[in-house]
Amino acid sequence: MFTYQIDTEVSLALPRPKIDSQTLFEIIKENSQDLGAWLPWAPSIKTVDDEEQFLTSTLQNFGTSTSLNTVILYHGIPVGMISLNKFTESGHITDIGYWLGSQYVGNGIMHRAVTGICAIAFEDYQVHKVEIHAAIENTRSNNVAKNAGFHFDGSLRAKELLLDGFHDENCWSLLATEWAQKNNSRNEKTV
Amino acid sequence: MFTYQIDTEVSLALPRPKIDSQTLFEIIKENSQDLGAWLPWAPSIKTVDDEEQFLTSTLQNFGTSTSLNTVILYHGIPVGMISLNKFTESGHITDIGYWLGSQYVGNGIMHRAVTGICAIAFEDYQVHKVEIHAAIENTRSNNVAKNAGFHFDGSLRAKELLLDGFHDENCWSLLATEWAQKNNSRNEKTV
Amino acid sequence: MFTYQIDTEVSLALPRPKIDSQTLFEIIKENSQDLGAWLPWAPSIKTVDDEEQFLTSTLQNFGTSTSLNTVILYHGIPVGMISLNKFTESGHITDIGYWLGSQYVGNGIMHRAVTGICAIAFEDYQVHKVEIHAAIENTRSNNVAKNAGFHFDGSLRAKELLLDGFHDENCWSLLATEWAQKNNSRNEKTV
Amino acid sequence: MFTYQIDTEVSLALPRPKIDSQTLFEIIKENSQDLGAWLPWAPSIKTVDDEEQFLTSTLQNFGTSTSLNTVILYHGIPVGMISLNKFTESGHITDIGYWLGSQYVGNGIMHRAVTGICAIAFEDYQVHKVEIHAAIENTRSNNVAKNAGFHFDGSLRAKELLLDGFHDENCWSLLATEWAQKNNSRNEKTV
């Protein structure tokens, strides 16, 4: 398994569709109500096969540098996923998506996962900006963005299509220059 | 030639690559300095062939409902282009791009073209929102959005890559409900 | 909707698959017996979805300049379709296909539609010849060709596969030079 | 090499691009003036590589049953080519194309090659009609069609684009029923 080690507890792994789909499917199923509120795709994952197909497609997209979906490991156990959802045509902007099994909330896992995937975005993909988009009512996700040092740019109207209709969306951003300042010492360790 | 007639002076036409590339290339060339400031692709159109290839690709994208690029005709003469640049995955949001030969500015052409392409977006493509993105320094384009009744949502940092680097970008939006109210009488005529 | 206006009553529109499939399906269904005699595809359109898929594929073919299928509008109402079925490899010859809901026959609609699509073929696609192929027993279609000023070239044996087997086919042709002569005054108005 | 044996002197072989391109290129080159009059592609074959690429593409088309191009062998030596150029959408009609090095004319080779490829068309591809199209001035080709027992259907105007412009084209046809009658005894031997 290929991983990006963030600290002794948290790492990001590239999915192995046949092997990881079972575990991830179970977390999604257990958390379907929580996840479905903000992740409109959650109800469409009805079987382990659905999840395996999804992971297979994300691996292809990693192979073509179209997007990056990683499994968040906590003490080596899958607990959620975090991704660079897409890159703009010029390749200079990406945005982060994430979800965590509710039983794992409260350990600072997502905070660390965001830090890790930002490092990958700025170092390996050399973007100049990372964005986080969150429905304005999604308190937890907005807090993750805020705590990770992202700047609040503004709210875009009717931008996010959730299961109950369109929601306004907060747009948060972190520039490469800001990240470089904040992570100077960190970079030297992780590169 | 297939057209969408806005009023007796202004219409939008689907491009005919072999026939229209010459005229459009000449306007782009004459206005290269003006256009290049806000349209980073302008300098890459170096020959009539480049323009023909571009028009050919836009026609393919129209055929697959990926985007819509139209030639703005003023008294039957090509004077610029206006487009629905892309549709979001769910097909519910699109954004408008446009340019006009500088010799044609001041006749309210772009205002009418925006009104026309909004009608196409809401009626033919049934989107729920149309956006206009403009670099914050692009006064004319921001005015077009404002005058067309778009709502100013906010400014996103370092969002637009122009020839001289990244610019902050204003995001304007017009909802289907707002458009329906404004254009009630108009709709009845144009449907 | 993008249209080619022939006169105040008749125009040709590019299909909008999601929007136009319902109306067109209903006309095909009402006229299935009439149409099926000469149009072997008619019985395969069994649902609105079938028609939507057909229209979607024709739009893609328009996008790649492979063929052109248009909806005939009479006083703004869809009443049939007319098409340039294909272009020869060199791009210089095309042939016309058409059908009209029987309730609309007798208004000179098809005569005008043929005139319109010939103009598109010669002006926008710059072909040097337009052909009409009609089973020799298809009196109405042969009359349309004749009345539109097409020249009768000859009958090809067992050329058309209809539901009841192979039929000999009349081949009618109109050359660009002939069209230019006939439509000199008209051209100046419609270009 | 895979062949269809017509008689002890003449057979049709599937091309082996790397091996056969040299010989065929040389015949085309020697006969370029003769061939170019009726075969507008002849001048575009400028190198052995051009011919190899052409043969490679024909082999792919054979693999997908899109067309069939064969090398005519006379006493085992390549002397020309004969092909089923395409099949109509329903797969029931095909047309024959052919050329022969001028030094081999006068041995009845093409007459036998046409007989052979008709057998392949009717037996292996189960078409119901084979056509031969020839510019009305192309005496030799029209004679081949006539001598092979094809029926003259008529002349289509400005149908064939040769290097000096459009030519009227004779359309000859042979029906499966006619072929069955003529070749009853022959069939029993070759099947």
Next chain:
Amino acid sequence: MFTYQIDTEVSLALPRPKIDSQTLFEIIKENSQDLGAWLPWAPSIKTVDDEEQFLTSTLQNFGTSTSLNTVILYHGIPVGMISLNKFTESGHITDIGYWLGSQYVGNGIMHRAVTGICAIAFEDYQVHKVEIHAAIENTRSNNVAKNAGFHFDGSLRAKELLLDGFHDENCWSLLATEWAQKNNSRNEKTV
């Protein structure tokens, strides 16, 4: 039908999917137990359609020179198949696969078919080596290789996945130089 004639009794024919699938399916079905022991694909051919699809795909692969599957004809009757399964990336090595209806065993058919397809491999595809791979317990197939003059290179462990699990596999080889020596007189006749 395009064939490679080996002698007066045995020839190899390119498959005609629609025509040959019925006969081949019947032989496979009659011999399913025998074939299934060494040919793990045999049980997946459950209908004539399955066989037609298989033959269609092999024809495409012949068209792209990816592989070569031929029908073995004995006195003009299909009795089995023999193939060049694939070519290595450099195009210099291929390996032979084959099966024969059990009712036809004992006539030296497969021996002659192997000789024929080796000639095609060395002459038409210009490989430098032909291999035969056979499970070590597959006595008949190993004998075919031995009798055709192939050299025994060695046994590779757990190399062949049959229906009852992995089997060690014997690897036999025939070099172009060895084939040239053995077939000197033969070559002169068949080229």
Next chain:
Amino acid sequence: MFTYQIDTEVSLALPRPKIDSQTLFEIIKENSQDLGAWLPWAPSIKTVDDEEQFLTSTLQNFGTSTSLNTVILYHGIPVGMISLNKFTESGHITDIGYWLGSQYVGNGIMHRAVTGICAIAFEDYQVHKVEIHAAIENTRSNNVAKNAGFHFDGSLRAKELLLDGFHDENCWSLLATEWAQKNNSRNEKTV
């Protein structure tokens, strides 16, 4: 960067084409004579762009589980590459390829890299056998296979095309069962 950590000194990393091509190109260039003897592709890597294109294609192949090419890191520095070159159709057998900059030979790096990629092959790709193919004269590579506990299956004639012609090739194999026995304790640590 996504890595598979073997021990404190050696890890395997998925290539980042834009970032890693420069370093890898330099090692290949410095070692071109050594590498070229056994790796026929080495001379074709003439520029950093060639290497970047190669790495880009390997990443796509990883995304589709077609093959796996990794960069060997020694103390975090790229020193060579090791790969699972392909998977058999059934997905049950793979073979290893590798190269190491000559200045890094003698530290047991390749031995450890082979151990690591075997773990990935058996655990993540769940193959039942890993093979190593080495020209019989390639002493170092044969020793790597032997020391890694691979079984010598035999020599295949004229199997490997190097720059100076075909070479016989040794085939080494390690079965999943053998690997499981040897790595029982190790597995528990690395899974």
